[in-house]
Amino acid sequence: MRLTLYSRTDCHLCEEMLAVVRTVGPEFGAVLEEIDVDGDATLAARYGLDVPVLLVNGRMAFAHRVTPRALRERLAQERG
Numbered sequence: 001m002r003l004t005l006y007s008r009t010d011c012h013l014c015e016e017m018l019a020v021v022r023t024v025g026p027e028f029g030a031v032l033e034e035i036d037v038d039g040d041a042t043l044a045a046r047y048g049l050d051v052p053v054l055l056v057n058g059r060m061a062f063a064h065r066v067t068p069r070a071l072r073e074r075l076a077q078e079r080g
Helices: 012-029 041-050 068-079
Strands: 002-007 031-036 053-056 060-064
Touching: 002 012, 012 041, 031 068, 053 068, 060 068
Parallel strands: 002 031
Antiparallel strands: 002 053, 053 060
């Protein structure tokens, strides 16, 4: 399972989501890719102030906030 987290530096919501992902992701064997949107003008324009954004296997799953419970439910769904 692949998780992609779009975020930016000095973003408290990004740090909160990253903490949840780092806790829950390993329970499902997920591989996390972190991408700083400010390192790419196209991503910065696309996501703007909407970070953090979490994709699960390439599909949008969460924006701004996620709870451990919600992420576990989403990952369990993905696992089938």
